[in-house]
Amino acid sequence: MSGTDLERAARYPDAVDVAIVGSGPTGAAYARILSEEAPGLTIAMFEAGPTVSDPPGAHVKNIEDPDRRAAAQRASEGPGAGADTVDSPGAVKSGERRARPGTFLLADGYAFPGEDGLPVAAMSTNVGGMAAHWTAACPRPSGSERIAFLPDLDDLLGEADRLLGVTTDAFDGSPFGAVVRERLAAAVDEGRVPATQVQRMPLAVHRREDGRLVWSGSDVVLGDASRENANFHLVDESLVRRVLVEDGRAAGVEVRDVRTGETHRVRARAVVVAADALRTPQLLWASGIRPDALGRYLNDQAQVVFASRIRDAERLVPESNGAHGAREQVAAEGALSEQSGVSWVPFTDDVPFHGQIMQLDASPVPLAVDDPVVPGSIVGLGLFCAKDLQRDDRVEFADDATDAYGLPAMRIHYRLTERDHEVIDRAREEIVRLGAAVGDPLDPRPFTMPLGASLHYQGTTRMGPVDDGESVCGPDSEVWAAPGVFVAGNGVIPTATACNPTLTSVAVAIRGARKIASDLASESA
Structure with a gap:
């Protein structure tokens, strides 16, 4: 042989x-x-x-x-590698079809007339x-x-939790994390059982002995x-x-x-x-x-996003939760970094969305040149909405066409129901309320992400x-x-x-x- x-x-x-x-x-x-x-x-x-x-x-x-x-x-983008549908910072708000780096979109079959x-x-x-x-x-x-x-x-x-290596303390050293949770809790926690009150987001993240994050x-x-x-x-x-x-x-x-x-x-x-x-x-x-x-x-x-700036951030920096020289650290272009914290507003049946609240090291919207960002003081809020399940929301497969891998081509049929629209409208109102509780909104209107953005x-x-x-x-x-x-x-x-x-x-x-x-x-x- x-x-x-x-x-x-x-x-x-x-x-x-x-x-x-x-x-x-x-x-x-x-x-x-x-x-x-x-x-x-x-x-x-x-x-x-x-x-x-x-x-x-x-x-x-x-x-x-x-x-x-x-x-x-x-290398992870398969047939989409090099395509103009791969994301660049901020492109998702342009109304164009964009995929996040490392992913790729369907070339066709993702929507049909009269459907979302x-x-x-x-x-x-x-x-x-x-x-x-x-x-x-x-x-x-x-x-x-x-x-x-x-x-x-x-x-x-x-x-x-064990297999994924889930922790809740990886970002305990980030500035303002406790402040964000305290302000969210004041707006959310009343009437909730402890398991659904505002808390640290469980994350599959830990720190090495040298202190660096490992995802x-x-x-x-x-x-x-x-x-x-x-x-x-x-x-x-x-x-x-x-x-x-x-x-x-x-x-x-x-x-x-x-x-x-x-x-x-x-x-x-x-x-x-x-x-x-x-x-x-x-x-x-x-x-x-x-x-x-x-x-x-x-x-x-369905995902609704919003951004606020923590009120009194300049005054709070010396008192923040382990800021340890936050101002001197290098920004990571809006990504989760040492300055970040991730808080969680859990889903309840009465409030049918889940909140992922992330502190960012840079603003997702343009700010004045003379308006510097205190690391960790920009808060990105995201609410994810539970879908009204429908049997006719489906992915079908063509018998007469194939995709880039030679498998039956996908055809997605998907509609938002009246109830879905009501939940999204509620989420838009709620995210503005939460953003105001945390700080000063950077834009008065929340943004609803294109369907499929949640992954x-x-x-x-x-x-x-x-x-x-x-x-x-x-x-x-x-x-x-x-x-x-x-x-x-x-x-x-x-x-x-x-x-x-x-x-x-x-x-x-x-x-x-x-x-x-x-x-x-x-x-x-």
Whole structure:
């Protein structure tokens, strides 16, 4: 056998116990739990995109060199790399279709006449998935956001905290954080139970011994248990084009080596599809797994943003919470930095939006040249709205057209209902009230982001307690129509959430991984 043949054989085994499609946080959660609870199982993880960080799956914010960070983002943009739809600072407010660095937009099929569509529905293609680019916010769901038929949800959320490395103290040294929370609490907390009162945002962020921030990506979720598991292999630039099903059960995957164009078949006893909320149903459809609920109940979180300047910031700097020389530190162009703090206004059923309040080191709107910004004194407020779930909000797949990856082209049908518009109007009023409570608004009017901007798409492979045609998978994430096939990611969440969904989707993935570990172990016994 030649050296090239040996390399190909190493990249693509003939058979494994578990094939995982996608390397984002939920795919990584499957690998981690299986490595911890069933280390004897062989696992192959296939990722269509390249490795853009070291270690693989790390957050690009941890890349200190700006040129290398930008190169990692470009490499994550798949077919959108170099397109004029990639964002530049402030471009989202121009009314143009723009994607954030590291992501790409659908070329077409994102809206149809008479519908709202999701004009900025975005994806990324790289080892680590969107976890290489996310804001790392990990709030817990509350009220109707919770999945009521999962009795162990709180335990699963706790495990998800562990895998993601969630903390609440990473920004305790930022100036004005306590001031922001105190002012928000005075405007919000009355009548709320402690769990839904203003608090620090749980973040998948920690500090190294030298004090620098480290943002969690899939590398943190994988952990040492996966990396040290000789039975786990991550294969990048490998596009899974079909899940193989035999006698109604999972049998493996068909994967194309992006580097060579060659196609391989890898047998598997279980297959986990963790592509994202748009590409997971796409792959199932391409594989002939087409339950009635597939792609339906698509939901995004409409997002309203606003900005204020903390009142009396100049006077408060010496008294701020650990400012430690804030004025001398270098700004980070509006990004979360050492000056930042992130506060949380939780969702309630009576107030159906979730607030993510971030202190910025620069103003998002132009200020006078002689009007300097005290670091951390600009507060960006964002309210995410829970969707009025509709079965007809959906992603469909064309039988006569393909996308850049050769898979069935996506067609998104999406409408805001009257109730959605009412909630967005309420959010616009509320965000102005919160902005005034914190400080002096920089612009009198809030801005409603283009639909799809949240990146929190859900529902397309939704979980249900029974197979009644309204769900794709059961409580363990196993697809009703194809036993042995499991789905993962935000698309599995069946509820209308306003909070960032990653913690919940990782929690649900943990349950599915435990199911696989138990089933395959018993089959081998």
